[in-house]
Amino acid sequence: MKIFRQSVDNEKYIIVNYFLKSKTTLRDAAWALAIGQSVGNPNVRNSWETDELFENHSCIVLGDEETLGNLNEGFVQIAFPIVNTDFQTDGVSHLLCQFMGGQMDIDIIEKCHLLKVCFPKHIEDSYFLKPKYGINGMRDFAGVHGKPLFGGIVKPKIGVSSTVLLEMVKEMVEGGINFIKEDEIMSNPACCPVEERVPLIMDYLKDKNVIYAVCINSDPAHVLDRVKKVHSLGANAVHINFWSGLGVYKSIRDLDLPLFIHFQKSGDRVLTNKKHDYHISWDVVCDLAGLMGVDSIHAGMWGGYLSDNEQELKQTLDILHSRGVVPALSCGMHAGLIQAINKRFGVDYMANVGGAIHGHPGGSKSGAMAMRQSIDGVHSKEYETAINKWGIVE
Numbered sequence: 497m498k499i500f501r502q503s504v505d506n507e508k509y510i511i512v513n514y515f516l517k518s519k520t521t522l523r524d525a526a527w528a529l530a531i532g533q534s535v536g537n538p539n540v541r542n543s544w545e546t547d548e549l550f551e552n553h554s555c556i557v558l559g560d561e562e563t564l565g566n567l568n569e570g571f572v573q574i575a576f577p578i579v580n581t582d583f584q585t586d587g588v589s590h591l592l593c594q595f596m597g598g599q600m601d602i603d604i605i606e607k608c609h610l611l612k613v614c615f616p617k618h619i620e621d622s623y624f625l626k627p628k629y630g631i632n633g634m635r636d637f638a639g640v641h642g643k644p645l646f647g648g649i650v651k652p653k654i655g656v657s658s659t660v661l662l663e664m665v666k667e668m669v670e671g672g673i674n675f676i677k678e679d680e681i682m683s684n685p686a687c688c689p690v691e692e693r694v695p696l697i698m699d700y701l702k703d704k705n706v707i708y709a710v711c712i713n714s715d716p717a718h719v720l721d722r723v724k725k726v727h728s729l730g731a732n733a734v735h736i737n738f739w740s741g742l743g744v745y746k747s748i749r750d751l752d753l754p755l756f757i758h759f760q761k762s763g764d765r766v767l768t769n770k771k772h773d774y775h776i777s778w779d780v781v782c783d784l785a786g787l788m789g790v791d792s793i794h795a796g797m798w799g800g801y802l803s804d805n806e807q808e809l810k811q812t813l814d815i816l817h818s819r820g821v822v823p824a825l826s827c828g829m830h831a832g833l834i835q836a837i838n839k840r841f842g843v844d845y846m847a848n849v850g851g852a853i854h855g856h857p858g859g860s861k862s863g864a865m866a867m868r869q870s871i872d873g874v875h876s877k878e879y880e881t882a883i884n885k886w887g888i889v890e
Contacts, residue, residue, distance in 0.1 A: 500526075501557070506616060519605075525605050534554045555575060558574070608773070612779075628756075644843050645675060645845070646864075649848060649849065650679050662697060665700065667859065673864050673867075675709070676707070677848070680711060684722075710734055713737050723755070727754075733755055737761075745757060745788040749789030757789060757792075785816075792846060793822070798840065826847075826850070831867050847867065855885075857885065863878075
């Protein structure tokens with residue numbers, strides 16, 4: 497059984513790109529990852545490990561063994577056999593356990609960065625539904641084409657009653673919003689429970705082309721029931737933070753309900769921070785999100801209190817666009833940023849705004865109007881007030 501090969505049958509393997517740093521050699525680290533994340537202990541063989549078992553179930557290192565033996569860090573491709581996964585029921589959770597699991601416990605592997613995952617096309621087509629609506633469906637629903645979508649975030653994050661929330665929603669809608677998401681901090685609090693707030697909001701929105709994403713963060717025993725519950729109460733979208741489990745987005749999409757799915761990323765840097773010795777590229781998460789079927793995702797931000805590297809953010813947006821997902825830009829978005837962002841990134845994104853709506857001197861309706869005017873390029877007093885407060889970026 498040859499663990500180091502130049503190629504494999506791409507229909508039978510998932511090809512995963514890593515950057516590894518080893519205490520010994522890159523060859524040793526690649527071997528340890530390939531064996532340790534498939535058939536067994538990287539250093540100890542046993543009589544149960546037959547040649548047939550290795551041939552069918554071991555990962556393969558795609559590279560020259562001698563070359564890797566002369567390096568202690570670098571890029572490596574590992575081929576994971578598809579037979580090791582029941583894609584229907586093991587899902588994304590089990591895949592991530594294979595891709596980014598036990599190798600972090602192997603002493604010689606000092607760094608492990610998961611950079612890219614390539615599935616066989618027949619796996620993508622058979623087991624991943626991809627977005628039900630995506631960027632085209634969201635634009636059609638909202639009636640917005642040729643310019644950014646306008647999203648708003650409920651603030652305060654938590655503590656308002658259902659009736660106060662309704663008044664806030666009314667002001668945002670009257671200001672010209674396309675999409676509203678509840679904050680990730682509000683799931684099902686006693687002050688504003690799902691069963692009370694969702695019918696109230698959706699009754700108001702029933703004749704309006706506004707998407708309202710209900711936060712449904714919860715544990716596995718409850719999350720799909722909550723999806724079904726908010727759907728039965730009239731919701732047209734759900735918002736869920738990744739701490740509910742990365743596989744949850746596929747589980748929700750597989751229900752195939754008429755709901756927009758929004759991926760909320762707060763906290764992701766625990767997994768994706770490039771400064772960490774062990775991390776998963778945010779682009780990998782975004783690509784998986786698109787495969788799993790989210791319609792929109794908080795992709796990052798440029799120019800706000802979060803400001804990502806311009807080239808890296810462009811790459812992330814390209815990946816999301818290739819999957820048909822709406823990239824939401826958020827974390828300091830305001831009216832004075834729209835044209836600068838359009839110039840750098842184009843208009844296929846959603847400008848998601850919280851503070852610059854509700855913190856506008858004229859109130860939430862005026863804040864929404866200022867954003868609407870900025871996006872539409874038709875400026876009035878609300879826009880001018882916003883620019884006086886937040887400034888304009890070229």
